[in-house]
Amino acid sequence: MDLYYNERLIKYFVSLLGHTAINVNRSIFNFSHLINENEIMEKEDFFFRPALGEFAPSPYNGLCENLEEDRVFYDKFRRNFMRTIHQISIFGLDTEKMMATLKQSLDIILNTTPDPKEPDKYKDFSIVSNNCATIIRDVFNQCGSPEIKGRFPRDLFVNTSYNLFGHPEVDLKYEKLPQLIVPEAPMSMVSPLLNFRNYFRKN
Secondary structure (H helix, E strand, O other): OEEEEEOEOOOOHHHOOOEEEEEEOOEEEEOOOEHHHOEEEOHHHHHHOOOOOOOOOOOOOOOOEEOOOOOEEOOOOOOOOOOOEEEEEEEOOOHHHHHHHHHHHHHHHHOOOOEOOEOOEOOOOEOOOEOHHHHHHHHHHHOOOOOOOOOOHHHHHHHHHHHHOOOOOOEEEEEEEOOOOOOOOOOOEOOOOOOOHHHHHOO
8 A cells, every 4th residue: 555645835824734645555545624525536637637728726716626528727735747756655455454444534524514504525524533544543443553643644644653653563665755746836845743752753
């Protein structure tokens, strides 16, 4: 499996803490506050979803928008030409159990009754307690790794690396996927670590 930490987009405030996703047996699980971004994707889609339009807010609502024709404005979570992506490949964990637990988490989100006022959003999403990082963290915990902690994407990434490094049954490999340079997208930045212990763990 691969755990991804996507750096933050400097012009998008909601991206301040970055984003995280997980690839298990070639299926990438993505979790988000937007219902249509809670999905399972192939690697090509996660890294190289085509740019349809400029990297800019939608002219219709000034925010991110996915139109019916799949013309996407401000697609903020994916695409290697929007941001640098950090990856740890993890060998030795039970991928079948991880896959089943991730699918269960995704089903809960997709079957949650939407808020009539904001039907396009996952109503139980919380930046602090129920976000892309905490959902993946909880799956690790349920699958036999209770030592893995982290409320936010980069903290989870560092904590997972730290706790699995040196595990007798697990091998780790770190890789940095540099941002693909295009004129429309400014360079991404590493988001802050909010747990001070992780400043020591990352080394």
